[in-house]
Amino acid sequence: MIKHEHENHIIYQGDAIEILEHEIKDSSVDLIFVDPPYNIGKDFNGLKDKWSTDELYLEWCYKWISLCLKKLKPTGSFYVMTSTQFMPYFDIFLRSKIEILSRIVWSYDSSGVQAKKFYGSMYEPILFCVKDKNNYTFNSNDILVEAKTGAKRNLIDYRKNPPQPYSNEKVPGNVWDFPRVRYRMDEYENHPTQKPIALLERIIKASSNEGDTILDPFSGSFTTSYVAKKLKRKSIGIEINEEFTKIGLRRVQEMGELNGEKLYREPKIYEVKNFQQQTLFEPKL
Numbered sequence: 001m002i003k004h005e006h007e008n009h010i011i012y013q014g015d016a017i018e019i020l021e022h023e024i025k026d027s028s029v030d031l032i033f034v035d036p037p038y039n040i041g042k043d044f045n046g047l048k049d050k051w052s053t054d055e056l057y058l059e060w061c062y063k064w065i066s067l068c069l070k071k072l073k074p075t076g077s078f079y080v081m082t083s084t085q086f087m088p089y090f091d092i093f094l095r096s097k098i099e100i101l102s103r104i105v106w107s108y109d110s111s112g113v114q115a116k117k118f119y120g121s122m123y124e125p126i127l128f129c130v131k132d133k134n135n136y137t138f139n140s141n142d143i144l145v146e147a148k149t150g151a152k153r154n155l156i157d158y159r160k161n162p163p164q165p166y167s168n169e170k171v172p173g174n175v176w177d178f179p180r181v182r183y184r185m186d187e188y189e190n191h192p193t194q195k196p197i198a199l200l201e202r203i204i205k206a207s208s209n210e211g212d213t214i215l216d217p218f219s220g221s222f223t224t225s226y227v228a229k230k231l232k233r234k235s236i237g238i239e240i241n242e243e244f245t246k247i248g249l250r251r252v253q254e255m256g257e258l259n260g261e262k263l264y265r266e267p268k269i270y271e272v273k274n275f276q277q278q279t280l281f282e283p284k285l
């Protein structure tokens with residue numbers, strides 16, 4: 001295990017279960033967001049996301065879920081993702097241990113590989129849970145979205161007494177439309193399952209306050225810690241893979257170098273081409 005600490009942001013390189021068990025204090029975290037391996041065969045830089053049986057995958061998940069619940073403050077919130085296939089198991093496992101307040105669908109515009117003989121997968125499920133349904137953070141005013149119905153048409157809500165114009169903002173429902181992170185987007189990092197900044201922004205704004213501590217045990221490209229920092233929260237990120245950890249060190253701790261190796265975001269193919277073209281045809285430097 002390697003620990004990198006800079007100001008209010010801690011990055012651990014190592015195994016999530018080991019670090020949750022030995023490094024994170026019980027009842028110390030305000031918000032946990034977990035986007036684990038989904039057991040669907042993704043390649044995480046050489047680490048295959050596939051267990052030999054579904055039971056072994058679930059056994060492993062139940063271990064880190066239980067640890068996360070221990071680490072959460074009594075007022076804390078827990079967001080957890082997994083593949084559509086396994087979410088029902090997570091749901092049943094969690095129901096007796098924590099309050100599940102919302103079953104969220106993160107819906108997107110493309111399934112990646114186009115399915116021809118079945119319906120392509122266009123969403124990922126997220127459970128939003130709290131330890132105490134009478135005492136938890138939910139900053140609804142910070143995540144309001146446009147209400148597309150009544151307000152746009154200047155309608156009056158006659159169910160209210162006295163009747164009132166419809167509000168033009170509302171708290172989002174449980175179907176969230178955010179595009180997946182694509183290669184050409186500014187936020188793109190070299191990670192196969194990077195989550196969008198906008199998704200984490202909504203979660204962190206709603207379920208934490210400035211100065212709160214946010215934990216992500218499977219950090220990947222460290223989107224959670226990156227957004228936590230932008231929103232003035234403290235962050236703890238765990239990631240087993242060294243290459244992905246380097247993304248976090250650069251993205252969150254703004255490190256330019258690790259053990260003599262320069263840390264930089266790989267230029268995109270078209271950036272390299274543009275640069276080559278510029279230097280070939282406009283050798284002004």
Ligand SMILES: C[S@@+](CC[C@H](N)C(=O)[O-])C[C@H]1O[C@@H](n2cnc3c(N)ncnc32)[C@H](O)[C@@H]1O
Pocket residue numbers: 014015016017035036037038044047191193194195196217218219220221222223224238239240241244
């Ligand atoms: C679904 S990805 C997370 C993506 C992340 N939310 C993002 O926005 O980039 C899961 C991550 O868990 C990491 N991982 C797999 N097994 C792990 C373990 N035992 N402990 C810590 N991290 C692990 C993988 O390397 C991968 O980067």
